[in-house]
Amino acid sequence: MxxxxxxxxxxxxxxxxxxxxxxxxxxxxxxxxxxxxxxxxxxxxxxxxQDRTRVTPIAGIQLGQDAVIEGTVSAANIVMGRRRSLVCRLQDGSGSVTLRFFHFSAAQKQGLAAGTRLRCYGEVRRGSSGFELFHPEYQRLDSEHEVAVEEFLTxxxxxxxxxxxxxxxxxxxxxxxxxxxxxxxxxxxxxxxxxxxxxxxxxxxxxxxxxxxxxxxxxxxxxGQHPAQRRLAFEELLAHQLSLLQLRQRVQSLNAYALDGGDPLRQALIAALPFQPTQAQQRVLQEIDQDLARPHPMLRLVQGDVGSGKTLVAALAALKAIAGGHQVALMAPTEILAEQHYQSFRGWFEPLDIEVAWLSGKQGARVRREQLEKISQGSAGLVVGTHALFQDDVVFARLGLVIIDEQHRFGVHQRLALKAKGERSGYQPHQLIMTATPIPRTLAMSAYADLDCSVIDQLPPGRTPVETVVIPEERRPEVINRVRSGCAEGRQAYWVCTLVEESEALQCQAAEASAETLQALLPELRVGLVHGRMKPAEKTQVMQAYSAGEIQLLVATTVIEVGVDVPNASLMIIENPERLGLAQLHQLRGRVGRGATRSYCVLLYRAPLSQMGRERLGIMRESSDGFVIAEKDLELRGPGELLGVRQTGLVQYRIADLQRDAEILESVQDAAKWLHDEGLNDNVQHLILRWMGEREQYAQV
Structure with missing residues (x-):
């Protein structure tokens, strides 16, 4: 002890x-x-x-404040105004005030007869007869027994x-x-x-x-700044930190294949690229290589702003595993993104004689059977898919590395299922997690303490910053003209439809209606449409036509949020941007500005905007730095939204607030490390149990 x-x-x-x-x-x-x-x-x-610890003289009450007053009822009458009300006049030696009740019974009226002494509590408002208390709480007082005021705040x-x-x-x-x-x-x-x-x-x-x-x-x-609140927040944050440190220790005690080699494959891939990797990409790759060379599972999170080249880093990491005779699973949250990864990796890997398999939830039985065979026999070095990779009939021959894109989109159980697929004869796969949603430092310190973090903080050369403008709905005709002139100059545009309803069906209908309207207004353009309810083959066909420049204006729902890469697209219009989070808007905006042409993002909002709506769109206009935007998003929306925590069961703090308590996070980390180093396991276990209970099992990702 x-x-x-x-x-x-x-x-x-x-x-x-x-x-x-x-x-x-x-x-x-x-x-x-x-x-x-x-x-x-x-x-x-x-x-x-509420402060009910002292009685305020009636002459001392102030508008808008809650107060405890005492006095004698001088009159009580029913008044017929717009609403029938019981009006009592209460006076003490210093002045008088009106008590007004809209809901009352005959017995209540009798109990408030003239001469009754009362103690009342309520908010002071302005009424037709000066200061009034509407529906105050009250108790009758008698001269024989003194009733003490409250000892503590209520x-x-x-x-x-x-x-x-x-x-x-x-x-x-x-x-x-x-x-x-x-x-x-x-x-x-x-x-x-x-x-x-x-x-x-x-x-x-x-x-x-x-x-x-x-x-x-x-x-x-x-x-939330009182030392008593700080004491509880400290302990709760400490319990979370300790559970993540335990998880990290648990992972480091497991075995994984030490991966080394793969340089000839990497050199061949880099030689085929039309550009050289940036210094930031090379630095992050070095960090990954050091992890992969160890005989314990890697758990690394790679953050990089939209367009920073995370996919290439993932490809180079995959080659190290494949060169060592292992398979790599790459999981993406949407069919569109998974398919895009499949096309990119095929283009890179097939010339190197590496077979890439593809698993989607909507494949036909014959195609799926063929893919499953390649995976189980080990002839497919890389397997790309959505959550279809979790299904029981997917068996890997020798899974050495799992790459998860946009990990916060997946529930914890799904990630656990994929990790379990790689556990074979006591060996675990390495895990590389990628996200284009920059994670604020406060969140990384608390929610990802079990992961090593790398940041690709440099954009490839030739990228032009996107200029963002905020325009009200009334100016829609101007925006349509802007699309017309941009496309006439040989460029392409996106038109993104968002709906307040969560229903995918309604979102798709809205996108279909917008596509028809825009096609009628812009008959000279070829307008395409993608949304979540289309068959994968149809979506792919539209995306390929857009990439090839056959479609000039692509109308879409937010399915194009991540990973879609068309360098010639230089204009994006987002309808009702006030309905999306900042991180999501930033992701969408990242679909343009991928070439050398000056690019624009138009946020077409519907008035009136709330104060928060104005603030959020203002941030988008002023900043293109994903980390700045993520910090603001955390401030405005809280951590649950940012991490996709709604589905994970993690980071639902009872008392702590990451934004408010950010300044104690470093002390919390030091305290967690000290408890671990001192070997106070009893204290550690009890703290975790007190604050996290059974939820700790979720953290086994």
Whole structure:
């Protein structure tokens, strides 16, 4: 045991049903709030607080503020205005104020008769008779018994239907009483760590957040900056960090084939290219080579902005594995991107006498059988596909490297399934993960601590920056003229349709309707259409015709977001851009500017734009740096959206907030490393269990 003190048998793991008044129905409502045991309840922290700790004289109340007032009812009448209301006049020695009730019963009216003394709490608003409190909470006072004001600020908790604040407060209070009496929130941070990072004890922090004394700074609490909140956020981030360090250790203890060689194949591929790899590509490849040469599985994330040449790096890494007699699986999130990879890799690898197999969910039975045979016999050195690669009938002869493109698009279980395919006689495949969604440093530090990260931070020469303009819908005719003149000069354009509905069918209908309209308005152009519901063969045919310059204007849904490469396309119009995330807009914009011609991206928005909408489109106009955009996206949308976490079950923080708590991440990393180096495994396991529970299995990717 560490210097964290003796462990006590805590109350924290007891189910909520041990609390007075909690039966199956209430337990079910609490479960909706992810509250299953007493620890969950203690960590169910207030969103904000009300100050009911002092009585304000009526003369001292201020507009817009919540206040506790006391006084005597001088009159109570039903007033027939636009809405029938019960109006009471309340006065103390300093002044008077109106209490107004729109919903009331006869009994309530009787209980508020003239002469009744009341204590009320509510927000001060402006009414027809000066200051008014609408539907205040109130209690009757009698002269014999003095009623004390609240001792602490009143917590307002996240609630759910049928579970009101008073009930939640009473339950939390029961849990706090048990905590004070019996203990139960074991302190797993050693005393020396608490001292070093100036952290209060866990129990002290939890009690303060449920019962803040009146002198505490409400602003600090609202901003999440109070030392008690910082204490909990620190521990939660630490638990996540520790689970990722454990995962990393686990991976490093596994065996993989050490891959070395492949230089002649690489030289042949580079010699056939019309350009030389950039220094950034060469640096990242060196980092990959060092990993592959070790007898442990590589787990490397390669980030590179749109068009930085990640695919070539992946191809050169694949050649190292293939030269050693291993197979490589390359997985992409969409049919279009997978097919594009297949075409690129075939063009590169077939002259080197390497067979490339292709697996898609929509292949005919005969073609699929042929491909599966090549994979199982090992004659296919590289296998490209979508999630079709996971299916049970896909058997690799000797899988040595798995390359995953845009990994955040895949659920964790899918990635685990592919990794499992390569486990053979105690050996694991190496994993290379690529993303064109730059990951902000704060996210990389917390969500990808188990991966080594490389960044391709240089664009190939000859790339021209894309100029972005933001134009309202009313100016659509101008935009159409711009398409006309651009295509007349021999260039090509994209027109991207987005719909607020998630339904793919509706998106496709919108794209079809847009294509028809644009073809009618631009009869001299050849207009093509791609969307998610077309058969793969049809999509490929359209994309090939566009690449060959036979189609001048391509109307598409966001399926073209990643990987489509047509250097002659220099104009992109995105309709309703306010409906997409910044990272997605940046990806789409990256489809133009791939040649030497000056390129433009037009964001055609529908007014009125919200404040956030204006801010986001402004960022797109001002910056073409994917990392700057990703940081802003994280700020505006939070980490779940950016990582595709909705599907992974990871990084759903209860208390921590990556944006708000960014400045403590480095201390958290140091603390995690220290706990590991000191060998405090008991503390580590308990911290992970407390904050992540069973979710840790998800992290085995």
């Amino acid at each position: 560490s210097d964290s003190g003796q462990q006590t048998v805590g109350v924290n793991q007891r189910p909520v049903t041990v609390l007075k008044g909690v039966g199956p129905q209430l337990a079910e409502k609490l479960a909706r709030l992810q509250v299953h045991n007493l620890q969950d309840l203690l960590f169910h922290l207030p969103l904000r607080y 917590p307002i908790y996240p609630a759910t239907e049928g579970l009101h604040q008073n009930r939640l407060r009473a339950l939390c209070e029961q849990a706090l009483v048990l905590l004070e009496k019996e203990g139960g929130l074991d302190e797993w941070l050693p005393a020396s760590m608490l001292q070093q990072h100036e952290l209060m004890s866990l129990q002290e922090a939890v009690i303060l957040l449920h019962r803040p004394p009146p002198e505490v700074s409400q602003q600090q609490l609202l901003d």
